[in-house]
Amino acid sequence: MLMINPSLKTLINLAKVQAVIARRFDRLNMHGIGFTEFVILYLLQQSEEGKARRIDLADKIGITASGITRMLLPMEKIGLVTREANERDARVSYVVLTPAGKQLFTDAEKTANTLALEIMPAKESKDITSLTNILAKLGGNIT
Amino acid sequence: MLMINPSLKTLINLAKVQAVIARRFDRLNMHGIGFTEFVILYLLQQSEEGKARRIDLADKIGITASGITRMLLPMEKIGLVTREANERDARVSYVVLTPAGKQLFTDAEKTANTLALEIMPAKESKDITSLTNILAKLGGNIT
DNA sequence: GTAAAATCATTGAGTAGTCAAGTATATGTT
DNA sequence: AACATATACTTGACTACTCAATGATTTTAC
Numbered sequence: 041m042l043m044i045n046p047s048l049k050t051l052i053n054l055a056k057v058q059a060v061i062a063r064r065f066d067r068l069n070m071h072g073i074g075f076t077e078f079v080i081l082y083l084l085q086q087s088e089e090g091k092a093r094r095i096d097l098a099d100k101i102g103i104t105a106s107g108i109t110r111m112l113l114p115m116e117k118i119g120l121v122t123r124e125a126n127e128r129d130a131r132v133s134y135v136v137l138t139p140a141g142k143q144l145f146t147d148a149e150k151t152a153n154t155l156a157l158e159i160m161p162a163k164e165s166k167d168i169t170s171l172t173n174i175l176a177k178l179g180g181n182i183t
Numbered sequence: 184m185l186m187i188n189p190s191l192k193t194l195i196n197l198a199k200v201q202a203v204i205a206r207r208f209d210r211l212n213m214h215g216i217g218f219t220e221f222v223i224l225y226l227l228q229q230s231e232e233g234k235a236r237r238i239d240l241a242d243k244i245g246i247t248a249s250g251i252t253r254m255l256l257p258m259e260k261i262g263l264v265t266r267e268a269n270e271r272d273a274r275v276s277y278v279v280l281t282p283a284g285k286q287l288f289t290d291a292e293k294t295a296n297t298l299a300l301e302i303m304p305a306k307e308s309k310d311i312t313s314l315t316n317i318l319a320k321l322g323g324n325i326t
Numbered sequence: 327g328t329a330a331a332a333t334c335a336t337t338g339a340g341t342a343g344t345c346a347a348g349t350a351t352a353t354g355t356t
Numbered sequence: 357a358a359c360a361t362a363t364a365c366t367t368g369a370c371t372a373c374t375c376a377a378t379g380a381t382t383t384t385a386c
Contacts, residue, residue, distance in 0.1 A: 041229055044292060046308075048299035050315050051204060052222055053323030058201040059245035060322055061194060063344080076372080079195055086184055095334060102202035107373055109336055131334040131381045149185060156191035159321065165189075167317050172193050174310050178302065179203055180196030206374080219342075238364060250343055252366055274351050274364040 061159060068155060070148040072118075076101060076111055078152055081120065081145040083182070084137040091124060091136040100182060120144060204302060211298060213291040215261075219244060219254055221295055224263065224288040226325070227280040234267060234279040243325060263287060 065075040073081070079101050084090055098108035112135060115121050120141035126132035137145075160168055172180075208218040216224070222244050227233055241251040255278060258264050263284035269275035280288075303311055315323075 042289060042292060044225065045296050045299060045305070046311050046315070047303040047305065048296055049325065050303060050311050050318065051208075051299050052225070053315065053318040053325050054197075054201055055205065055218065055222070056243070056245035056325060057318050057321045057323040058197055059343095062198060063245075063247075065194075066344080074372085075198065079198070082187065082195070093334080100199070102199035102206075103372090104206075104374070105335060106337085106375075110371095110373070129334085129382070133335070146185060149187060153188050153191055156188060156194050160190040160193060162188070162190065164320075167320065168189050168193050170313055171317050172189070172196065174314050175193070175196040175200050177307075177310065178200045180200040182192065182196050182199060202373095209374080217342080236364080246342090247344070248365060249345075249367085253341095253343070272352070272364085276365070 064159070065152070065155060068151055070151045071144050073115075073120075073144065073148060076103070077115060077120075078145070078148055079182075080108075080111065080115070080135075081137065081141055081148070084121065084135065085142060085145050090142075091134045093126075093132050094135060097135060102179075115141075207302070208295070208298060211294055213294045214287055216258075216263075216287065216291060219246070220258060220263075221288070221291055222325075223251075223254065223258070223278075224280065224284055224291070227264065227278065228285060228288050233285075234277045236269075236275050237278055240278060245322075258284070 062075055065078075070078060080097060083097060083100055084092060094108050094112070095105055098105050101108075103111070112121060116123065119138055122136045122138055124134040124136045126134060162168075205218055208221075213221060223240060226240060226243055227235055237251050237255070238248055241248050244251075246254070255264060259266065262281055265279045265281055267277040267279045269277060305311075
């Protein structure tokens with residue numbers, strides 16, 4: 041029985057915990073969207089102008105450029121976001137939050153908050169702070 | 184700009200960090216296996232008899248029964264694991280680690296350990312302990 | 327000012343899962 | 357003993373990504 045180091049063991053548990061949590065969120069099926077889509081709406085809503093470059097969204101949520109293209113396709117189709125060109129750089133295509141997208145986020149946010157508190161109750165604030173700090177060191181920089 | 188609660192924000196960062204780490208592990212392409220397959224080999228190797236029920240493996244790594252069936256198929260095909268019946272319960276089919284599977288784990292473990300230490304250096308032992316404890320509360324019970 | 331290198335986004339092909347439904351067996355209830 | 361419920365696993369159909377390659381544009385270096 042080979043031993044593995046504590047770092048690796050921790051990363052294995054991180055993967056497990058995340059898998060279970062992700063499934064719980066996705067099963068909520070919040071107003072028709074999944075967890076990643078919810079995070080995209082959150083980031084757009086939270087940005088100054090309600091828009092962002094595709095590559096920046098991808099980096100923030102930790103998926104690839106290809107992944108963001110594919111996630112956004114159905115979201116554009118159902119009208120949660122639209123496309124906008126950048127006048128100074130023709131390579132860039134902004135993702136813009138629509139009023140419908142903003143409204144859906146507002147609704148979904150309530151459901152998501154409830155589940156999040158079920159998983160990590162506010163009274164565990166020490167753990168929440170501690171976890172946030174560790175995740176920040178690991179690249180979790182979403183504010 | 185709607186605020187979301189700290190618990191939810193933490194879970195969003197957890198998802199991001201995990202996505203990035205998972206991709207790093209999978210890109211290693213450790214001797215032909217991915218991260219989840221590595222964890223399956225680890226759990227089998229670490230078990231008393233080098234075998235486990237499918238459902239128990241699934242629960243431990245946080246995927247569904249369906250998911251474990253699909254993960255194991257190619258692993259059986261390349262001979263890392265085999266199947267064994269349970270005499271007392273015909274519903275059960277054990278997953279058994281083969282010598283080839285054990286050998287591959289031994290090799291892959293070195294690569295995985297190195298990357299894990301790159302992500303969470305051993306000198307951050309306080310963080311590792313702290314993260315392990317928090318993950319344990321969230322259901323991360325792999326030892 | 328042109329060539330080389332970098333960046334942004336998309337596409338084709340594939341993988342690692344999901345859920346819902348189904349099969350087989352076992353267990354609990356009366 | 358019979359019937360209902362629960363458990364273990366698999367399958368069909370799907371989703372949410374991945375990588376590698378490509379096209380288009382911009383930036384950098386000479």
